[in-house]
Amino acid sequence: MSDTTIAYDGLPNPQRRWAVLAVALGLVMAVLDGAIANVALPTIARSVHVTPNESVSIINAYQIAVIVLLLPCASLGEIYGYKRSFLIGVAVFTVASLGCAMSTTLDQLTLARVLQGCGAAGQMSVSGALVRFAYPRAMLGRGLSINALVVAGSTAAAPSIASAILAVAHWEWLFAINVPLGLLCLVVAMRTLPQTPLSSIRFDVISAVLCGLTFGLGITGILGLTHGHHLLRASVELVVGLVAGVLLVRRQLSRREPLLPIDLLRIPLFRLSIMTSVFSFAAQMLAFVSLPFFVQDTLGRSEVMTGLLMTPWPLLVMMAAPISGRLSDRYPAGLLGGIGLAVYAIGLGLTALLSSHVSDAGLCWRLAICGAGFGLFQSPNNRAILGSAPRSRSGGANGMLGMARLTGQTLGATLAALVFALYPANQMTVALGIACLLAIIGTGLSLLRLRAPDPTRAATRA
Structure with missing residues (x-):
């Protein structure tokens, strides 16, 4: 099973099955960690000695990092290759999971969760694109149905998996379990994922910054207004996010392959x-x-x-x-x-x-x-x-x-x-x-x- 440059319609079997397995493993880890921490939040809050309200940052840090970086990572995948972006995303996610497991304070855990979100964005932003190149056009629907199946199954299993782990081990193992899974995913992905055509465009740093401001500040502003906390700060965040969004859209209109x-x-x-x-x-x-x-x-x-x-x-x-x-x-x-x-x-x-x-x-x-x-x-x-x-x-x-x-x-x-x-x-x-x-x-x-x-x-x- 060697690297394959797509000069035909999809990958041959069994390489296709192994490639889809690699993508599925990445999705399982990313989706589970987006939901599994919810169940363990009270336990984690007691362990790092913070209030339930403060512990919410553990969840938000991951979600906001994914949202802010999803489109920039997708653009990087087109420029440098979907396989490379996926591998870097899995590697970052695996290292960050080890960081989460070793954290002893809320600040350490929150920073590790931000890094986890960066890794998750790297792999999630190109997972569908990799499936598209792995499957023939006539079978694209069944290929993407596997992604939908993995996401739904991981979402459904998250509470049970979290409960099972917490019944026999400390909360750190919720994150440590990603380390062997991540290493397995990297080995399979390196050997089987397709090499895809690269875009000739340059990465648009300004658009990436505007994208981060738009979605990052916009979402945190909405959350702040919704929960009634720090209304002035939330309003400023929302306004700055909207202004950044307008500037982002105007910039994209003039670009050949916009971020x-x-x-x-x-x-x-x-x-x-x-x-x-x-x-x-x-x-x-x-x-x-x-x-x-x-x-x-x-x-x-x-x-x-x-x-x-x-x-x-x-x-x-x-x-x-x-x-x-x-x-x-x-x-x-x-x-x-x-x-x-x-x-x-x-x-x-x-x-x-x-x-x-x-x-x-x-x-x-x-x-x-x-x-x-x-x-x-x-x-x-x-x-x-x-x-x-x-x-x-x-x-x-x-x-x-x-x-x-x-x-x-x-x-x-x-x-x-x-x-x-x-x-x-x-x-x-x-x-x-x-x-x-x-x-x-x-x-x-x-x-x-x-x-x-x-x-x-x-x-x-x-």
């Missing part, structure tokens, strides 16, 4: 798919934030039981993603995504109408509908985003795919906080009602894609 891929947004299928993704993930985050409060405060279930009751959602995503991935190689993303989001909206609507006397089974089958609809939508949508962009712009397309997910999740979390503040008596009903509306809008946007040219289908037919 913020505005050029790709001119492609109707790409633009509609990005918008659909934002609405779908905003709806998902609204549900994920509001449901645990309903299950624990209204239904009176324990934290462990809450995790079990919410498992049908990611479990059905895992089951539906491979099926929809194969279907997306034969049917338009607009049709599959529209059907999936319609089912998703029905599940959210049925969940919004729940009473305080609902049984566990009654909650589970409604969440299963949500997961099945979301799983049917996700793989075809990812295929449309990556497949509608030119191959030379796969890094930018993959960066925008990640940004759409993170933007939607941030929007959903912000809306959930506003709902909690304005409707404390029936917050779950209102939050899921809004989520249902967002899914309906996403359905409409997805169906509009049936009128947009689909270069992936044209390439497959050719």
